[in-house]
Amino acid sequence: MEVNIIQIPDKPHAIIFQFSGEMDSDKIGMINDTFSQINSNINYVIVNVKSVQMISSSVIGELMGYRKQMIEKGGDLVIAGIDFSIRTKLNLIGLTKIFRIFSDPRSALNAYRWEIERHAEKIHVSFPSHLKIVPPVRQLISRIAKQKGYGNRDSFRLETIVDEICNNAVEHGMSGSELSIKLNMEIDPEKVELDVTNTSDPEKMASLKALLKPKNNNDIKLDERRGRGLALIKMLTDELSVDCSGTGTSVHIKKVREE
Amino acid sequence: MDIIFPYKVSVRFPGDLEYIPPIRKFVSELLQVSNFSPKFAYRSEIIVDEICNNAVNYGCRTSNAEIELICEIFEDRIEFTINDQGSTKENLDQLMSVIKQPIDPEKDIQHGLGLEIVRMLSENVDVVIDEKNLTSVHIVRKREDIEQK
Amino acid sequence: MESQIELIYEDIKGKHNVKLVQFVGDLDATNVETVSEKICNLLNEGYVNIIADFKKLRYVNSTGLGTLLHFSKTAKEKNGSFKIANINENVYEIIEIIGATSLLEIYDELEEAIKALD
Numbered sequence: 001m002e003v004n005i006i007q008i009p010d011k012p013h014a015i016i017f018q019f020s021g022e023m024d025s026d027k028i029g030m031i032n033d034t035f036s037q038i039n040s041n042i043n044y045v046i047v048n049v050k051s052v053q054m055i056s057s058s059v060i061g062e063l064m065g066y067r068k069q070m071i072e073k074g075g076d077l078v079i080a081g082i083d084f085s086i087r088t089k090l091n092l093i094g095l096t097k098i099f100r101i102f103s104d105p106r107s108a109l110n111a112y113r114w115e116i117e118r119h120a121e122k123i124h125v126s127f128p129s130h131l132k133i134v135p136p137v138r139q140l141i142s143r144i145a146k147q148k149g150y151g152n153r154d155s156f157r158l159e160t161i162v163d164e165i166c167n168n169a170v171e172h173g174m175s176g177s178e179l180s181i182k183l184n185m186e187i188d189p190e191k192v193e194l195d196v197t198n199t200s201d202p203e204k205m206a207s208l209k210a211l212l213k214p215k216n217n218n219d220i221k222l223d224e225r226r227g228r229g230l231a232l233i234k235m236l237t238d239e240l241s242v243d244c245s246g247t248g249t250s251v252h253i254k255k256v257r258e259e
Numbered sequence: 260m261d262i263i264f265p266y267k268v269s270v271r272f273p274g275d276l277e278y279i280p281p282i283r284k285f286v287s288e289l290l291q292v293s294n295f296s297p298k299f300a301y302r303s304e305i306i307v308d309e310i311c312n313n314a315v316n317y318g319c320r321t322s323n324a325e326i327e328l329i330c331e332i333f334e335d336r337i338e339f340t341i342n343d344q345g346s347t348k349e350n351l352d353q354l355m356s357v358i359k360q361p362i363d364p365e366k367d368i369q370h371g372l373g374l375e376i377v378r379m380l381s382e383n384v385d386v387v388i389d390e391k392n393l394t395s396v397h398i399v400r401k402r403e404d405i406e407q408k
Numbered sequence: 409m410e411s412q413i414e415l416i417y418e419d420i421k422g423k424h425n426v427k428l429v430q431f432v433g434d435l436d437a438t439n440v441e442t443v444s445e446k447i448c449n450l451l452n453e454g455y456v457n458i459i460a461d462f463k464k465l466r467y468v469n470s471t472g473l474g475t476l477l478h479f480s481k482t483a484k485e486k487n488g489s490f491k492i493a494n495i496n497e498n499v500y501e502i503i504e505i506i507g508a509t510s511l512l513e514i515y516d517e518l519e520e521a522i523k524a525l526d
Contacts, residue, residue, distance in 0.1 A: 087448050103441055109322045110275045124271040130262055136288035143281035276437050301498050308469045312437050372470035379505040
């Protein structure tokens with residue numbers, strides 16, 4: 001058995017142990033030595049078993065002990081590098097009940113960034129100012145939220161918010177295939193922030209500004225033809241701001257995760 | 260009001276596999292609202308999936324790497340360009356060997372199947388690797404006969 | 409998180425080492441791990457003959473296909489089989505493109521796949 005210790009440049013609290021060969025019970029001493037070398041501030045260990053031929057149950061037991069230590073430090077010990085052939089070879093029944101398993105170390109690091117560092121992830125979409133494009137865009141954002149673990153209710157609300165903001169951006173902006181609407185999404189485990197910017201149509205700015213007047217925001221009549229979208233966005237979000245000072249109108253919202 | 264062709268949509272997202280399912284479905288829906296057939300949309304969904312998987316697996320060296328997918332939708336075709344943020348020499352060698360040599364699914368069921376599918380589903384596939392090891396893949400897929408719509 | 413897929417298991421009367429597995433959703437790079445583990449567990453538990461019902465499998469990509477080929481290979485190594493039935497046109501086309509139709513046991517109907525076990 002051999003072990004290669006890989007430090008991660010911008011992640012002082014995470015480390016990768018790349019084992020190879022046979023991890024049987026007489027290698028426990030070597031495994032313990034490896035763990036004793038790591039810095040005390042490390043709380044996330046990725047055990048890469050891609051080149052491992054066998055793992056004995058006593059080694060799994062030992063790793064469980066180290067996992068407990070990492071969890072106590074607010075982190076985890078996870079297994080990476082398991083694909084189907086390794087799984088059948090190692091006969092790892094039930095391993096997923098004990099450890100979190102990732103196909104490769106990078107996915108394990110991504111999970112660390114998201115779950116432990118609570119790192120926000122950014123998505124940028126640019127699309128033409130056309131109402132027909134809005135449904136695919138709103139579903140994209142809703143699906144991303146679901147994929148990142150947000151519940152159905154939060155994802156559905158986000159879909160509504162994106163729909164309303166983008167419809168407004170199309171309605172109040174210049175249209176044409178060459179002009180695009182830019183949507184930036186920042187998502188972390190607690191909240192989503194969205195910025196939607198169009199190219200403003202000067203002729204439509206007066207009506208937009210009228211909608212944005214405080215009295216309209218606080219007292220929207222539901223039977224009015226306009227302004228319902230903005231009222232809905234306001235109700236569904238935790239923060240809403242509109243900036244019409246540049247060549248485009250930017251709407252910024254923040255939505256805190258509820259579920 | 261109908262959509263005016265051509266138009267361009269771009270998405271930039273973190274180099275993580277979990278973003279790919281929403282993105283490939285997004286492209287499929289874009290094509291359907293642009294009056295392409297469900298079959299064309301489905302096949303394009305596969306192309307997007309495979310090229311994004313390759314970009315994530317081969318072209319994301321750092322943990323904050325991003326992938327950019329650009330779709331140019333014309334009346335008769337779609338063109339995809341996918342840019343990654345740099346790869347290692349080993350990854351690129353592996354990628355190039357897959358590009359040069361068609362794979363045999365019986366022998367190697369893990370690598371290269373994706374690009375083979377992309378090749379079969381599109382008219383043209385170009386892979387450009389620049390001096391900084393940044394990879395850009397450009398794919399053209401034409402609309403099928405009107406009967407298939 | 410994973411793309412959506414659900415596996416539904418059923419036993420087949422009178423056949424102790426067979427499991428019928430319904431695949432519902434999309435099989436792709438984000439969920440092959442989970443699916444692999446589940447199928448692998450079935451094979452290791454002695455269900456060496458697996459009949460996969462693909463009626464509700466909407467989507468498969470090359471990673472998913474690679475895994476299906478693995479299932480077939482592993483089942484054969486255990487003197488069993490991995491049979492696919494009710495496959496939709498889109499999914500079949502992808503398997504065909506890769507030239508894997510001859511590497512997988514594909515049946516039109518579920519009954520045919522069950523019958524082939526005898």
